[in-house]
Amino acid sequence: MLTQTPRGTKDIFGTQILLWQKAEDTIRKICAAFCAEEIRTPMFEHTELFLRGVGEETDVVQKEMYTFLDKGNRSLTLRPEFTAGVARAYIEHKLHADPSPTRLYYVGPNFRYERPAAGRMRQFHQFGAECFGSYDPAADAEMISLADTVLSELNINGYTININSLGGTACRAKYNEVLKTFLKENLSALCPVCQTRYETNPLRVLDCKDESCKEILVNSPIPLDSLDTECKLHWEKLQSLLDTLDIQYTVNGRIVRGLDYYTRTVFEFIDADTGLTICGGGRYDRLIEECGGAATGAVGFAMGLERIISMMPDALTKRPYVYIGAIGEAGFYKAQSVAQTLRRSGIRAQPDIVGRGVKAQMRFADKTGAIYSFIIGDDEMVNHQVKIKDMRTNSETAVSFNELLNFFS
């Protein structure tokens, strides 16, 4: 137990960390291109924020939160997602007073107490972005494009962008009635879970994977049928904007999302191989108000980093560098100082610090991805030269101590 990570958590190191760093670098680069700034919010928040922000009816809140009392008897919760915290920060720091729109992005761990499974951890990491201060579908399209651009920059494809619109508050209420009327006739044929959902959250019935439910729902009304004029306009404009941005998408009238705060646009990027959602998001025009701020249009998404990284082609496994081998005590000392010189010039280098034989040193250099191996022994000390071996071509050259840096320029 002492030598195991807790259930649903992982150490990230070795070749994996290279993929994580590449993903994070790419995220920062693309977000910068979209003029989004990073925000880092606390790992835990007041429990109340998530109850309100995520929705009390959601599974995330009802079953999956890491909630605890601190020594001051405050109820705190490890964040299960970012949006509520980011919305809280937007309100707390009165960012609505800044020129609109405000684009924020985040990368970091989230926590949900769940049964770990394929592509699901208790501590998992998300990258996401939010755009505050626009009701126009151009903001929706831009967020979809940001997610899409990050993925394509990471050479990830093989996913489908599913889009849908749930409509505004009025449309949702209207649709709920329409759907309930439809479901009422088949209520007994629905799975037990959906029979409960019929009362608590009929919308989620659309999302059910149960075969008999699916069968019934084939002919069910969908939210798109209940959109009012304004929402319909938003929905149609979103599609022409996505066309303009040359983004391929599929309209899927049954995407509903498990979080309560969404209004109008919702979307999911679904991996064709695993069927997992690698990115989910949508518009949440009511959330800021709900949490005590001024009415503010907002749209955003979150992406699961673990899922993304598992889809990245793992090409680079070792970093090229210069190995500095030594024979004898004088050479050993010299090797340390040569390494120092190279490192201070920003060249990746490591000397022998074990004191092994040359053969073992060369083997080590080869296995760890050295592109050049230096050898410094008695002969080299006498001649004030370093023997440099190109590990790929096998060719050797001698370079004097003073001209080492020129070799790399």
Added chain:
RNA sequence: GUGGGUAUAGCUCAAUUGGCAGAGCGCCAGAUUGUGGUUCUGGAUGUCGUGGGUUCAAGCCCCAUUAUCCACCCCA
């Protein structure tokens, strides 16, 4: 939260009806002592997930526990 599988060396996995814990890969070292990737030779390494029980004897059988994988549920 529900159902099922698995747990043995750093990794992937063997071990007959219960009878001395093994292989491949990796690691380390040598092949006339200053040179890697191929080859050959040798070497080290185990709380058999953990705790109980049955037995002359348990890696193997029984109970519990933890972890892990798969399918649900849900999500990223």
